[in-house]
Amino acid sequence: MTYAPPIRDMQFTLEKVIGADRLARTELFADATADTTEAILLEAGKLAANILAPVNRNGDLTPAVLENGVVRVSPGFGDAYKAIAEGGWVGMNADPEFGGMGLPMTLTTAVGEMMNSACLSLALNPLMTQGQIEALEHHASDAIKALYLPKLISGEWTGTMNLTEPQAGSDVGALRSKAEPQGDGSYKVSGQKIFISWGDHDVAENICHLVLARLPDGVAGTKGISLFLVPKFLPDENGNPGVANTLKPISLEHKLGLHGSPTAIMEFDGATGWLIGAEHAGMAAMFTMMNNARLGVGTQGLGIAESAYQQALAFATDRVQGRTMVADTNTILDHADVRRMLMQMKALIGVSRAICLDTAFSLDMARATSGDEAAKWKARGAFLTPIAKAFGTDTGSEVADLGIQVHGGMGFVEETGAAQYARDVRVTRIYEGTNGIQAMDLVGRKLMDGGIAAEALLGEIEATAKAAQAAHPALADALQDAGETLAATLDWLLGAEVNDRFAGSVPFLRAFALVLGGHYLLRGAMADESRLALAQFHILQLMPQATAHCAAVVQGAAPLYALDAEALAS
Amino acid sequence: MTYAPPIRDMQFTLEKVIGADRLARTELFADATADTTEAILLEAGKLAANILAPVNRNGDLTPAVLENGVVRVSPGFGDAYKAIAEGGWVGMNADPEFGGMGLPMTLTTAVGEMMNSACLSLALNPLMTQGQIEALEHHASDAIKALYLPKLISGEWTGTMNLTEPQAGSDVGALRSKAEPQGDGSYKVSGQKIFISWGDHDVAENICHLVLARLPDGVAGTKGISLFLVPKFLPDENGNPGVANTLKPISLEHKLGLHGSPTAIMEFDGATGWLIGAEHAGMAAMFTMMNNARLGVGTQGLGIAESAYQQALAFATDRVQGRTMVADTNTILDHADVRRMLMQMKALIGVSRAICLDTAFSLDMARATSGDEAAKWKARGAFLTPIAKAFGTDTGSEVADLGIQVHGGMGFVEETGAAQYARDVRVTRIYEGTNGIQAMDLVGRKLMDGGIAAEALLGEIEATAKAAQAAHPALADALQDAGETLAATLDWLLGAEVNDRFAGSVPFLRAFALVLGGHYLLRGAMADESRLALAQFHILQLMPQATAHCAAVVQGAAPLYALDAEALAS
Incomplete structure (x- = not known):
């Protein structure tokens, strides 16, 4: 299928939702101006759409094989990989001293999303290399760095x-x-x-x-x-x-x-x-590598969600089927529930994109600032990382699954490619630490600060609600209420035993992401009225689930262990 | 994997949750005593576990092929099919005049669940034949009946x-x-x-x-x-x-x-x-066939959910991994979030099983009674049918997906079979009318009685809440509140334009199923204290989502159409 890089939405999210223009005002990322960002996004978008997307089906239909001790990859993957390497994309956020572009992670996350949308199985290759580059930059001896980093950054190795x-x-x-x-x-x-x-x-x-x-x-x-x-x-x-x-x-x-x-x-x-x-x-060295890889995996989920959405929307726009209650077309796009599915997909993507980019932005700002400010950004990025990984990949699965549903019977046959998205993205909820483990990290290590980072984010949510009060009172009230429920749930977690925290970790992570989503999309709507409808849909139709998740969180561990293995089996 | 037919749970659901013992008190189904039911379930369970389950992987690994104009099926499928036919299972609810067993659909639904659990791809074959038998029984000439029904009922054709x-x-x-x-x-x-x-x-x-x-x-x-x-x-x-x-x-x-x-x-x-x-x-004749096939497809979802759950539970019980916060074992069963996933799977299965069996029971009672009573049962069954289809199959997908997650990395490799369940069950949300179409049927045709059938079910829910008030006040209150929210949402739908109804149809169906689930599981808990924990989990941790779904219902159609095709694409 045709992949259209969502560059305008990325730029809007960066500028109006995240405030990523602050990056270019730091010394470290002074080059990351809006113009440079646009140029890089356009170039990466071309690579994704023209070089990577065309080989995506090959990977599925002609898997890599191991023969005589050597792995031969799918047709076209070799050339597509070379295009990634020769474009300098493997080393895009690596140290310029060894040949890297030194770009902020905010930008490389946007680039990564597009590569993932176009061909997840191939884009996984540079993601692994990028993690290794980072681990070597931080932990390797100078001799190892000098020998390996240039080869890895250039993509030759x-x-x-x-x-x-x-x-x-x-x-x-x-x-x-x-x-x-x-x-x-x-x-x-x-x-x-x-x-x-x-x-x-x-x-x-x-x-x-x-x-x-x-x-x-x-x-x-x-x-x-x-x-x-x-x-x-x-x-x-x-x-x-x-x-x-x-x-x-x-x-x-x-x-x-x-x-x-x-x-x-x-x-x-x-x-x-x-x-x-x-x-x-x-383990410490490996965690350096895994930590940012987690954001990268969250972005994999986001990337697949975007592709699956584009494909489903194109199908719905073309597919004539049944009388609808509105309009004079009879495409399935005009059926109310197809609209619901598409709105849900678009809202989840908008939320995931904002979370992934904001996570990257926090980690960049932690590097670009110092002292207390850097510590705050670092804690913010650390708190957001498991949310980006789990919610981004859950979004990948959910949106790809809805994409199949929009296709109806054609979604179940493999030739449309809708099913491939759902199959490909499924592992992202498992590797780099299952999403359950991400949630344990969120309520465990990431609350060891006594909830400071979490409360700072809740403060941002509240500020958005306040800022929106005059123009959008219903949405502002809903966001305010959801934020308060989340704050009360956080307090409960902070006072709970560790296994009670773990028991509520998955619903808590999801609730947090949904409410953060309300905050991001409402910020977008305040900056651009044409984005109001999506914010409204999310806040009034998806975000209410956060309250239901919070209700589950505070039940603690005991109800989960009420049935022993034998009772579970009977 | 080993499949253990959940006969005890089926019997409990029939007797204590649905009250299906009423069937044997009708003239038509006087033979459907508890003893006969047990004998048939045991026999069908043996077929499923010993004959069908062993060929399930063959179907996946060695698909049917079309060669020289003829389809050759997967290894072992021919013999397994013969066992189904020779056991009389194809014609289990067909007219005895033509060789059928004339069993109530309540019982054949339970049998169908087991066949679906064991080998969905093969069990689909008799399901199609059963639908055809029913269509011919109702609409064919006597000559056609005499010629075709005995062959179809015996499974020869x-x-x-x-x-x-x-x-x-x-x-x-x-x-x-x-x-x-x-x-x-x-x-x-x-x-x-x-x-x-x-x-x-x-x-x-x-x-x-x-x-x-x-x-x-x-x-x-x-x-x-x-x-x-x-x-x-x-x-x-x-x-x-x-x-x-x-x-x-x-x-x-x-x-x-x-x-x-x-x-x-x-x-x-x-x-x-x-x-x-x-x-x-x-179309009318085809609808006869499709109507009951919808319940059959809901039961497919349920069947896969049960198998996926059994497999995930077995894996979790065996898999040693990581220190847990409880117990002296280190199997992943003792991780809180794995417990959460298993409880969620078990609760969804319990709810789906009760809905499917209650739907079948209503349809049986409509046949076994007459006059106003029959009309009430018929309307009840008609209202429950789209819920059984959509919620049963959604449960199939959700539980199979959780099954993969419980397996971690092993869930993503095909050899465990966990992924096959998720792949196999995916189509059940699409065929026999997509789940979106089921929901349109629910808020469209099934509310054309002015909400009488829906309100009768809400009355049953309220009665359960009242009956549980003394023993389980917290659960009773939660059920009562959820029922009231659902009733208010129903009122909104009844007063709404048709496309506003359609817009809220999917969340309404899900909300209805979740609240019905609270009612069924609470009835089970009142009959058997050992079932309290599951009811509690469902009512306090899953059912709260119903309120969030109801909030979406009452938004109507307009928000779903707020973005045109171009805006959706940008």
Whole structure:
């Protein structure tokens, strides 16, 4: 299908909803002017629409295959990847010292959304590399940086994350992979890792694996884990791919979706690697990588939602079927419930886009400012990150599912591509920490400040309600009320035992996102009257669910454990 | 996976929640005693668990194929189908005069759930035949009945429904298939039909197609459509399959799921057929078939939900991962949010099962009683039918989706089968009238009585709230309040323009189902204290969403049309 990059909406969200023009007023991001932003968005939009979108179906229909120990990717993926790399997009937010563009994450999040919309399975590749670049920038030695970063940033080499093992999924601390120091600064890494996205492929000349493993003196659990960089080909004296390392893909997963992305089981058999960061501090280094990857995954959900919406809208506009109660066309667009589905899709996308961009903006501002201000922005970004990941990906699934429904019977046959969106996006609610784990992070670590970051956001919501009171009293009142319910629920959580918090974590996250959504869309409506209808729909028709979710939160853990395994089974 | 038929829960729901023991006190269903019910459920449960469930994966992995004009089904499907037919299950609610068992639909709905849980793609085959049997029982001539019904009821022949054409999906009236009278009582039927479930196969010796087509003097739209019975092989003088008719499958759809069910494009090229019912009255006859098929499809959703739940519970009980806050096991079952997902799945299943069985029970009672009483039962069943279809299938999707989430990364790889449930069940929200169309039926035709049937159900809900007041005041109050909100929303609908009704139809249906769910589960809890926890979870944690849905209902149509196609696209 034809993908139309939603650049105008991105610009509006950045300028009028988030206030991202503040970035260009910092020293660090002085170049990120409105003009530069537009130029970059337009260029990325062209790449997405013209190069990536056309290969998306290939990934689904002709999945990557493992043959004779080598992975061959889907038709057209090699060239499309080269276009990403040669455009400099892999290193778009990397350090210019090593060849990166040094763009703010706010902008790269917008670019990422478009790449994800166009071809999620391929866009996952640079996302993994970007995470690795960031981990190396923060934790690698100067020698490693000098050798690897230019290759990764240029996209000549790609990066992977190797955390999961069969018995160690969300519980990374249970991993069994081992690393033996060789006395020359290198290590021999051994173990089996599963679910390795782009673990092997033929689109770049080398693949750098970041592998979590335990040193001989590493204690059990997460505190005994170290991080190693293990390349597929060991760099020779000129820094080019040399001798093959002792690692290989054993098999590829047969997945529900994302068939264009080879998901490998990797075997490391005494493979040569180098320590990244301190011994036994692998988890911290890995979290650097995962933290921003979480925003990236939220943006994957958003990207698929946008594509699925565009496709459904185009179908509804063309599809003649049945008498409608309005207008003189008989396209299904004029059926009230089809309209409801489209409005719901559009509202959820608007909310997700604002959340993802605002998260990125907060993290950028944390880097661009200092002292207390930086700390506040950092806490804001940290609080928003699990919301961006979970709500963005939930939106991806919900919108893609509605997209199928708009298509009716044509949504269930694979040729339309509507089902592919739903299949592809499904994993985003699982990887980089399931959405349940995101919610636990939100009510656990992210409330360890006593609720300061959360309350600051509630204050922003309240300010929007106040500002809108005169022009849009009904919407302002609804937002005010929802904010107050959320505040009361937050207070309940802050006073609750940890497992009571966890019990309410998923509904709390969703409630928070829905109310934040009211705030963002109402800000948009105040800036541009033509956006009022969407804000109204969200605030009066979707946001009321937040109150229902809050009612669930305050029930605590006990009701969830009232049935034992036997009772659950009977 | 192992499927354990939930017979105890079915029996409890029938006896204590629905009061289905009243059936055996009617003359028509005097045989449907608790003992007979149990014997039949046990027998059907064995078939489902031992014969059908083992072939379910085959259907997904080795889809039916069309080769040389003939469809070959998935491995094991032929034998499994024979077991269904030989057990008499195809004709379980058919007229004993033609070899049927004459069981009440209440019981066959329970049996259907188990077959759907075990292998939805195969169970769809007898469901289609059952609909055809019903249409013929009501509308066919005695000669047609005598010739076809025994073969269909025994399962020797199977039945299909041929409504949809490329330009005529939900809008059946737009169909172009034609029928020419031949002067000998037969007709030549020509046209192309799409999405024909089990349109061709090799599990039975003949296939009887019910085809909607227009006679030469048929007016445009639905009022000019007639129904024809068009067999694959024309019966010879002994009633055995004789000469091949001029019809054939042209191709099979490549679908998101339900791969074991061959979905054909059928071409009728002057094929010989016979009129069923009066000329131009095809829609009425087809609706007989579709009406009960809707309950059957709701039960498909329920069946998949039950299987997906059983699988997720088994996975959660076994999967060791991460430290939990409770207990001394470390299975993911003890994580609060996994518990939340399982409770949500179980509650939705409990509600759906009660709705489906109560719908069937109402329809049975309408047949078993007479006069005003029968009319009341009929209206009750008619009102509940779209709710059973839409809520049952929504539950199928929601529970299967949660099932994937409980599995984490293993849910996204196909080998576990968790994804198959989500893929297979997706079409149930689309076929037999999309769930949006079910909701339009609910607020349209089903409120044409001025709300009498709806208000009678609200009265039942209120009675439950009153009865529970002493023992469970908090739950009773919540149910009472929700019922009142629903009643006010109903009043709003009754006073609204038709497109305002349609605009709120989907949230209204869902709200009604959630509140009905509170009523059913609370009735269960009053009968058996061990069921209190589930009722509590539903009423306090899921049912509050009904209020949010009602808030959306009363917004009417205007907000949904506030953005035109261009604004939706920008």
